[in-house]
Amino acid sequence: MANLKDLKNRIASVKSTRKITKAMQMVSAAKLRRAQEAAEAARPYAERMNAVMAGLSASVGGSDSAPRLLAGTGSDKTHLLVVMTAERGLCGGFNSTIVRLARQAANQLLSEGKTVKILTVGKKGREQLKRDFGQHFISHVDLSEVKKLGYGNAQAIAKEVISRFDAGEFDVATIYFNRFQSVISQIPTEQQVIPAAYDAEGGASTVYDYEPDEQEILADLLPRGIATQIFTALLENGASEQGARMSAMDNATRNAGEMIEKLTIIYNRSRQAAITTELIEIIAGAEAL
């Protein structure tokens, strides 16, 4: 009975798939915990940084001599979209949601007659955007070799973005990433980093002395603020990726389980049918004698 054998093989293969997805789920659960801890640990720095930057930009922002990173170039012709996705797939809609948001924004900007440039972080987003926006790509940051995300990675991205800004390649930079909400919910987010937009509230309650003066501190801190925002985004993305993968793999494991059950029932039915047929044949044979 070839059919029975096929079913048996099929069940065995789905069972091993289930083992793999189960293992992946457990691995990402462990990684998620670490990623969440990292995001948690980075939060105090980012919060204080934002508070200080808000105070500084409130006091310097209005003046004509404000740095271009804060005040902008005075135009918004050219937009840089920094699309941050994962290096790996099999994580549900994680990459697609970011790409969808970025694609919408890009189409919107293009329809307004603006120039769009795209910098991708993580190869999955690059692959998905290549077909429609391949000609807008200006650079790519590969993090596939990075085992543990560090501030250094964020600094490198920030450095590249800032040097391109200084070279006058774009006017506005926006980052796209997934903000981690919970294992089942990640929110695709866009955040403008250049010109820097800080909420005025939360800062500026006390009047500080600055050493060296405000301008110099601001010039020193703005690149750092951008690196911090990128770092926060990378960490949020990391946690989101693992969360998304965990729930995707949980679903896959459950689906595999259901499939095994169904296949087992079919297998048992056809086995019994085969036995019945054989019995009928024997009885019919015996009666014929």
Add this chain to the structure above:
Amino acid sequence: MADTMQFDLVSPERLLTSVQAREVRIPGAEGDMTAMPDHGPLITTLRPGILTVVAADGSSDFLVTGGFAEISAEGVSVLAEGAFPTGDVTGEMVAEMVATARASHESATPDRIDATAKTLADMVAVGAQLGH
């Protein structure tokens, strides 16, 4: 006058310490300073150097590679670019930081050349101070 103040040392990757401190010696960009409780509000950038925290139960030293400090009457928060307890700092770490500083000095644009030279010199001085 309050005896102690809240002191937080954070790097982008983690919160290194959060204690009640009696005084904090900060390697400011324009010179060292000591912050004590009820200090006037001040924000300063840091140069690479040793930051010392004196708490009720003794003092501890940290190597900071740059960043800035926010001082107010209630406390001091230092947002360091990189910070390590001096006990954990090895000769290789210092060598690596010096190498990074040197590389950025050598590749610096003319308007940044002085700043990077200063960072490099500070970095070397810190290494010497720690005996590496």
